[in-house]
Amino acid sequence: MIHLRSLLLRWLLPPTMALWALAFTVGYLHSLAQAHEAYDRTLLGSALVLGETLRASDGLVVAQAPFAAFEMLRTDAHDRIYYRVAGLDDGRPITGYADLPAPPAPVGDAPAFYDATYKDLPVRIVALRQMVLVGSQSRPLLVQVAETLEARHQLTRRLVLQSALAQLLLIGLAAALISFGVRRGLAPLKALRDAVRRRGANDLTPIDTRAVPREVAPLIHAINTHTERQRQLSEAQLRFVANASHQLKTPLTLLRAQAAEALQQTQADAMRAVVERLNGTTESTGRLVGQLLSLARSELPVLVQAEALDLTALAHDATFELLAPARAKRIDLGFEGAQPVIVHGERVLLRELVTNLVHNAIVYTPERGKVTVTVGERQPGQAVLTVDDDGPGIAAAERERVLERFYRSPGTVPQGSGLGLAIAKEICARHGVGLTLTEVPGGGSGLRVELLWPERRD
Template sequence: MLYFVPRTGRRLRASAVLGVTRGLQRRLLVMLIVPLVLLAAINAWFEYRSAGNVALQQDQRLQALVPLVADSIVGDAGGRPLLMLAPPVQEFLKDDPSAAAYAIIDVDGQVLQGEEWLADELPPADAEPQFHSEEHGGVTWRIVRQRQQTIFGEVVVAVGDGTDARQQWARSILLRVLLPNLVLIGAAAFAVGWAVERALRPLRALKEAVERRSPRDLSAIDEAASPEEVRPLVDSLNRLFGLVNAQAESQRRFVADAAHQLRTPLAGLQAQVEAWAQAAAATPQDGTLALPTEQVYKLRSATRRTSQLANQLLALSRADARGMHSQPQQRVQLKSLCEDTLEAHLDAATARGIDLGLDAEPVRVMGHEWLLRELMSNLVDNAVKYSHDGGSVTIRCGRRGSEAFLEVEDDGPGVSAADCSRILERFYRVPGTQAEGNGLGLAIAEEIARVHHSHLQLGAGAEGRGLKVTLPLPG
């Protein structure tokens, strides 16, 4: 079969699926985390508004206490005001003595009654209340100062509250908003990442299934194993696989039919040319002109190559990996198979003085016997064809560890490292090769190896000479 899906295309598809998966995961994380951040910001804004309302209420409360403190002055006690605190002022001072303070200050800034530190600021220049925050004793105080007319005369009344709502708001933002929200966002990011990872696991499984596929595996993907949201994509991929598979199958049938149709006329032509070659080689007895020997031999060689090409094309189409998956395997005795292969190629090896040997141990494997026979025939034919006259070729089979193997080794010219990666390609021949061939023998063997879920292993022969081709097989 000549149709071929390149491996790079498969890797690109897998990388694309992986990129889509990671892109979806990032987008889902952003789409879920950003709203949480926005909600945290809105919560902080509401806390700020709430703190502002509390601060305004505190200022109003302090301002309401100022005239009450002024009204508490009931007389003059030797140059100092005589006080009888109003109940609201008493309640304010008793609720939290460490966070409540007042002072009565004359217009010159001297404290007449109350806390001395409340006179640190200059008295107000007019009757409007003045609010400000001040640090004292490690506490932020909210203080209001205002001029008041009393029976003692004009004084400045200062009232301070150590429970500053603005300071409480800063602590609230840190402890009740920012830290919990940061912890919540971190936990949400972890939970969302975990959930998204699990939710996208079927997509990753689909990616891995596509990545593990052989370039020649065009079978449909199981839609039932895919998430419902991905099934349209899987359905489209299956339709594409079906179209490509149909095209490949059509091409495979064409090659098989063409090769099959060529076999009969080529066989007849080869028989006729062989007869001409024998006649050309015979010495004429009656003085007639002999057939042109050189031209007949060239024609015979071309006919043999063409006939071999038709047979190899037919074998290649029959050995197509996709076409063999549906055919049942059977137990194959590798030793008998190697013995038959040696017998089939013994005459060709003897004609060139090649020592064709067998080193076989009894071992059975599951496989397609006629395909393994075709594989060994191609490997031995190549070894005999490319070895030098008087060389040696060894056929082996047996078991190494848990695996069985088939192996053909020769002491011929071998293959360079640069050509090792290409000699399994169809129609590729090592430059400078003199022996006849079409470059299909090893390609057919590799296709048969794929059918048996394996690959040909190429290496140097004994003492670094020649070529050794090994096929590992599940035991």
């Protein structure tokens, strides 16, 4: 099962951490630049102070303030400061550390900052030009002040660490908020769960969607639709059981009456006549029970024993099993279809389907009529079966209704329970077969029942 809270955190935290790493890098570079700028200014200050203290005495240039004086400007106790004063024209060192690295390019009016290594340590150096009056001449000097980088790095580290900590704290807070928000957001679902749990087993009314979050409403709607279908199904089943028992009551009463009547007969001939009627009633009751069973079976949610089978052979057998009743009415029962046509389905149900259609055709076609069963393919891999008769047909307005259970067209004379086509419809639906009732082409009155299989993909 998925945990929504951890799912959200799993999706949100890694990108946030990646963003944090990016912000950290940018922040580090920014802090470094800022630290450089601040310390460069101080370094320049030291160089200017040093420059100001340079005086010429007896033709020689000396720094009047002791080195310790501007060393006071030093920014950090850990850092070291070096300086050097040299002639700008001849490069001859005058005072300070003579081996301090020279600027990479000649120094103009503006001070130049550059990085170098001195005494095995990285240093930042500022170099500037300073004019000193020697006698009556103004002499250009190069003043350099260098500083090790410890303080800069310390400041950068501190700045970066502070902002990184603040960001991490924010991420932690965001994670906690997500967690809290999800818990709050799921509260209506919990209420819904409790409401569903409290329901009675027979309560199939729709769940109220007003209090659920909009995102979950489609799910609840889908569940409601499913429950509604379930409710309709269980209602249909209840109706069916009621109908079926009602339907069985009539022939059973008739059987009982006919048996009692037979028992009262003293003459063998008279008794035989009653027993013959009783036999007929038993037969039709047996058919009714069989139909009820296949209806119940065709309602099972899955095909139980589906197999690949030859529809031509199956329909041929089912048709000619009804040869006797057809002969009794002198009906011309014909079958067309020589090639095997393979379909996928449940043999017993498909046989029942064909039998019901052919039985109807024989029953509702007047004597000496014609019934033809045809099996073929609409296109390669798509089976089609038609049952044509030249009886009275079914009026277009009735065609939907005759597919309903227990419905019989008004005035239908031969006995029946109105289940044959309902069973056919059910079996077709189970197999994805399209069932249509039309007229037989050619202008006759008869009925054509057409079964169209879905295309086979194998």
